[in-house]
Amino acid sequence: MRGIFITIEGPDGAGKTSVVKRLETLLKNELGADKVVLTREPGGIPIAEEIRKVILDPKNVEMDERTEALLYAAARRQHLVERIIPALNEGKVILCDRFVDSSLAYQGAGRKIGMEPVLSINEFATEGLLPDLTLYLDVDSDTGLERIRRGRSADELDRLDQESAVFHQRVQHGYIKLAENDPERIVTINARKDLNTVVSESLKAIKERFF
Ligand SMILES: Nc1ncnc2c1ncn2[C@@H]1O[C@H](COP(=O)(O)OP(=O)(O)OP(=O)(O)O)[C@@H](O)[C@H]1O
Numbered sequence: 777m778r779g780i781f782i783t784i785e786g787p788d789g790a791g792k793t794s795v796v797k798r799l800e801t802l803l804k805n806e807l808g809a810d811k812v813v814l815t816r817e818p819g820g821i822p823i824a825e826e827i828r829k830v831i832l833d834p835k836n837v838e839m840d841e842r843t844e845a846l847l848y849a850a851a852r853r854q855h856l857v858e859r860i861i862p863a864l865n866e867g868k869v870i871l872c873d874r875f876v877d878s879s880l881a882y883q884g885a886g887r888k889i890g891m892e893p894v895l896s897i898n899e900f901a902t903e904g905l906l907p908d909l910t911l912y913l914d915v916d917s918d919t920g921l922e923r924i925r926r927g928r929s930a931d932e933l934d935r936l937d938q939e940s941a942v943f944h945q946r947v948q949h950g951y952i953k954l955a956e957n958d959p960e961r962i963v964t965i966n967a968r969k970d971l972n973t974v975v976s977e978s979l980k981a982i983k984e985r986f987f
């Protein structure tokens with residue numbers, strides 16, 4: 777039986793990593809440890825983690841926005857082939873921290889490439905595979921960036937974290953548009969609430985859909 781592909785999305789500092797780790801523990805307790813796979817983009821497997829380093833290195837200030845979009849799509853392709861598709865074929869529940877919607881929001885809206893061209897290179901990369909459910913953790917850029925900057929020193933901020941507040945606002949608006957356009961797949965969670973509430977609303981959305 778095919779598994780279930782769940783992605784967690786949102787602006788930087790929305791709390792995705794914190795939430796997805798808690799969901800992993802809760803779902804493993806309910807379904808069994810071998811049934812749940814936690815992974816992330818860009819990364820999750822060695823080749824994609826190497827691409828991640830290149831993309832996020834603050835030294836790479838000269839990176840063109842289309843080069844950036846292509847690198848994310850390349851990392852995605854490799855991760856899909858090596859990690860997501862095999863896990864889906866084994867019937868696992870996959871929790872993936874970011875997927876195509878990140879490219880649409882960050883490169884499409886944030887970098888102003890436009891959603892259509894970014895979607896097009898991603899359709900090539902994924903052959904049209906979409907998540908069964910996407911949890912969109914919605915947070916305004918001020919709150920998200922404040923959380924990130926509070927938790928990390930300046931030299932721990934990656935190239936994307938260091939982008940302007942206006943860029944991060946465009947990213948949030950991009951996500952809101954995506955969620956409005958695909959309410960069947962994308963469930964919006966108010967991520968300004970406390971972490972326990974965000975986790976329980978996320979778990980509820982998963983259970984309502986699948987269990
Ligand atoms: N609901 C919340 N309320 C307050 N603080 C939170 C909440 N969720 C996460 N945080 C804190 O915000 C910071 C960023 O959280 P986290 O790394 O989970 O976010 P993220 O969305 O994965 O960020 P990034 O996309 O940059 O990796 C951490 O210090 C975390 O403890």
Ligand SMILES: Cc1cn([C@H]2C[C@H](O)[C@@H](COP(=O)(O)O)O2)c(=O)[nH]c1=O
Nearest residue numbers: 788817818848874875878879882936937
């Ligand atoms: C998948 C993907 C990611 N990004 C951005 C979003 C974040 O700023 C970084 C990844 O770091 P995180 O700590 O794992 O959140 O990359 C993007 O711009 N486009 C993408 O497709």
